[in-house]
Amino acid sequence: xxxxxxxxxxxxxxxxxxxxxxxxxxxxxxxxxxxxxxxxxxxxxxxxxxxxxxxxxxxxxxxxxxxxxxxxxxxxxxxxxxxxxxxxxxxxxxxxxxxxxxxxxxxxxxxxxxxxxxxxxxxxxxxxxxxxxxxxxxxxxxxxxxxxxxxxxxxxxxxxxxxxxxxxxxxxxxxxxxxxxxxxxxxxxxxxxxxxxxxxxxxxxxxxxxxxxxxxxxxxxxxxxxxxxxxxxxxxxxxxxxxxxxxxxxxxxxxxxxxxxxxxxxxxxxxxxxxxxxxxxxxxxxxxxxxxxxxxxxxxxxxxxxxxxxxxx
Numbered sequence: 271x272x273x274x275x276x277x278x279x280x281x282x283x284x285x286x287x288x289x290x291x292x293x294x295x296x297x298x299x300x301x302x303x304x305x306x307x308x309x310x311x312x313x314x315x316x317x318x319x320x321x322x323x324x325x326x327x328x329x330x331x332x333x334x335x336x337x338x339x340x341x342x343x344x345x346x347x348x349x350x351x352x353x354x355x356x357x358x359x360x361x362x363x364x365x366x367x368x369x370x371x372x373x374x375x376x377x378x379x380x381x382x383x384x385x386x387x388x389x390x391x392x393x394x395x396x397x398x399x400x401x402x403x404x405x406x407x408x409x410x411x412x413x414x415x416x417x418x419x420x421x422x423x424x425x426x427x428x429x430x431x432x433x434x435x436x437x438x439x440x441x442x443x444x445x446x447x448x449x450x451x452x453x454x455x456x457x458x459x460x461x462x463x464x465x466x467x468x469x470x471x472x473x474x475x476x477x478x479x480x481x482x483x484x485x486x487x488x489x490x491x492x493x494x495x496x497x498x499x500x501x502x503x504x505x506x507x508x509x510x511x512x513x514x515x516x517x518x519x520x521x522x523x524x525x526x527x528x529x530x531x532x533x534x535x536x537x538x539x540x541x542x543x544x545x546x547x548x549x550x551x552x553x554x555x556x557x558x559x560x561x562x563x564x565x566x567x568x569x570x571x572x573x574x575x576x577x578x579x580x581x582x583x
Contacts, residue, residue: 290336290361290370296387297372299352300400300509301444303393304384314343315351320394321442325351329359336361340374352382364562369505373566379576380569383507397445398438400510403500409464409488417465417488424451426467427486439472439479448472448479457481462497462518464490494548496525501571505563511574512582523571530558 297304297315302325304317313329327350328341342348342355350357358375370386387396402421409417415427423433430451439448439455448470449456457470457479469482490497500506501522511519524532524539531552534540543549552558560568574582 290363295370296393297384298387298393298396298507299382299384300507301393301397302351303387303396304351312341313338317351320397320444327351327353352384357381362562362566364505366561367505367563369563371505371563371566373569379573380566381508381573383505383566383570385505385507394443394445400504400507401438401445401447403504404460404498404510405458405465406500407493408491410491411486411488417486424449426451426454429454439470441477441479446479455479456485460514462521464488492546492548496529496546496548498522498525501526501567502529502561502564506567506570508570508574511571514574516575519571519575523568523575526560526564526568527558530560532558 291306291308291313295306297306297317302317302319304315304325304327307314307316308329314326315328316326317323318325326343328343329338330341331338338359338361340350340353340355340357340359342350348355352372353359353374353376360373360375362371362373363369364371372384373380374382374384402419405419406421407419409419411417411427413427416425417427418425418433420433422435424430424436425433434451436449436451438445439450440446447458449458455470455472457468459466459468465488467485467488469485471480471482472478473480495502498521511522514522521539521542524534524543528534528539528543528546528549531550532555533551533553534543543551
């Protein structure tokens with residue numbers, strides 16, 4: 271299937287209020303990409319998904335530097351692609367990782383992160399990278415067979431015993447939770463303990479993958495960084511966490527702190543992380559420092575935990 275790439279063009283914005291946005295950049299959520307075109311009074315972002323365009327939003331500066339109000343570019347709607355009109359948007363620069371990003375706050379909770387992407391990669395490539403980062407690692411199935419996912423290569427027990435490249439199945443020009451290795455296709459579901467693989471089949475006429483019977487239940491092999499190391503290694507976005515149940519989200523969020531040695535008082539968290547060889551609690555939690563990216567990850571996951579299941583998608 272043909273991937274739809276969004277051509278990038280930029281009109282440089284003027285004035286100190288928008289100085290941090292100058293340059294040729296893409297701004298990405300987990301499944302949308304935007305370019306910028308602005309003026310002194312309002313900065314507009316136009317973009318789309320891998321499948322279609324028509325997504326847009328605006329930022330209006332407030333009296334506080336780096337703080338903006340999210341605006342809708344549709345007169346009859348408060349929808350603004352990355353949130354709702356009136357949401358507060360904060361510009362952040364993480365000096366440790368050289369990350370520029372926007373934090374979108376809805377009702378006081380961090381609801382989305384929009385990452386400034388300066389490389390030549392497109393949205394499709396970024397989505398592939400995010401999915402690979404979440405899958406990466408060694409696993410073992412219930413029969414003791416080895417599984418491995420390593421940025422585009424995999425080992426799938428006796429079925430694929432040596433490192434072999436795989437690709438992601440697509441729906442509507444967008445990579446989905448489907449891995450394709452030769453003639454074999456599997457739906458994958460990342461879990462707290464590891465991963466579940468299901469047989470999958472593709473309906474070409476409807477551009478749709480169907481989830482079949484369970485193929486293998488895998489246990490993640492912790493190499494000393496926890497179950498979700500990617501939450502500290504990269505700037506995450508909402509699409510990366512919205513598919514997890516709330517129990518898993520709670521562990522995921524606190525694992526970021528546990529890697530720094532945070533001492534937990536909640537019994538379930540204390541018991542869970544004390545069972546990990548890599549966890550070394552400190553005596554004074556005030557000595558723990560998180561990068562701005564890690565702080566954003568903690569707040570975004572916490573926001574997802576508090577969102578009613580009926581509103582999650």
